[in-house]
Amino acid sequence: MSDELGGTAQRRGVIALIPEDCTSCMLCVRECPTWCISLDSHTEEVTQEGSRRPTKVAVLDDFRIDYGLCMYCGICIEVCPFDALEWSGDFDYATEDRSGLVQDATTLEQWRQT
């Protein structure tokens, strides 16, 4: 939808999430200057083939960005060690309600480019 409106490669739109790359490490949540990111996760025990003991793995439950607070600085994208956040060309997410600006993992994943 962005390309129909003549967007350029340099344009920053929104921030998208690639959930399978996210390790729930909380770095983006802590670094965000406006505190607009929050995430829920739980740990699961996974037994890998060949290992004796099960390892604990953090599993992402939900990831929210409040675009009413976000100032599009991109620090979360830069700080992510696994490139699980990226700029997306989308921008048409206006709502009539402030709470509608909080986007959850489902929407954030829909915005991903890769």
Add this chain to the structure above:
Amino acid sequence: MITGSQIIEVAPDSWVQAAKDQHGQGLQALDYLTAVDRGGAVEVLAHLVSPGTGDEAMLRAVLPADAPHLASLVSLFPGADWHERETAEMFGIEFYGRIDTDPLLLRTPSERPPLRRDSPLPERVDTPWPGAEEKQRRRRRLPPGVREEWVDSDE
């Protein structure tokens, strides 16, 4: 673009003289004047440019964090007026030799200058930090910029 090595370090006593020297060399416009709290010391920065050539220079004076004061540049650069008023109220720096000492942005001069590192941020203390992660860590984590004593005095 000014890099760290191009900043001219100026002793606070020769602040006006240093600006005068640059003015004499053609840097006759004050682009901006501001301050940075380094914790323990406050730096005042003045960026001067030459309107014709685009030459530029950054002057820096390091002041003690306790009662910092500096001579005003208004007589040399009238445009320094607003910058000094703003820097004075935001960082608690006294610019002497000024006529107009009214606050620029604050309605009432605050006891603690808002942009100093030791000024509490009540909103940051009251708002739950999404990075707290209380379940997993025994020690309470405080958000960046929020000091332990602000929280304790609040409870």
